[in-house]
Amino acid sequence: MKNVTVTMEDSVAEWARLEAARRNTSVSRLVGELLAEKMRHDDAYERAMQDWLHRERSWTSAGKAYPKRGAK
Known part of the structure; x- marks a missing residue:
């Protein structure tokens, strides 16, 4: 574990004290848990985005023009 100093607005500090007491x-x-949750969320999003970007596209036109919107 690493100790850090965090600077925040008074209203944020008051909310953090109340939320910590509630929990x-x-x-x-509380701050450590919130940051860990944010990190997990961001990591999961990054993995999902990379997975999507590296997928083989089955919806490409294979060199043909895409149909126009409203075309029958």
């Missing part, structure tokens, strides 16, 4: 934890642990 029966410390502000330090």
Whole structure:
């Protein structure tokens, strides 16, 4: 574990104190958990985006023009 100093607005600090108390934890642990959750979310999003970008496209036109919108 690493100790860090965080600077935030007074209103944010007050919210963090109240939220930590509601969750029966410390502000330090609350901030750590929120950041860990954000990191997991961002990592999952990045993996999903890379997976999508590297997929073989089955919807390409294979050199042909795509049909025009409204064409029958």
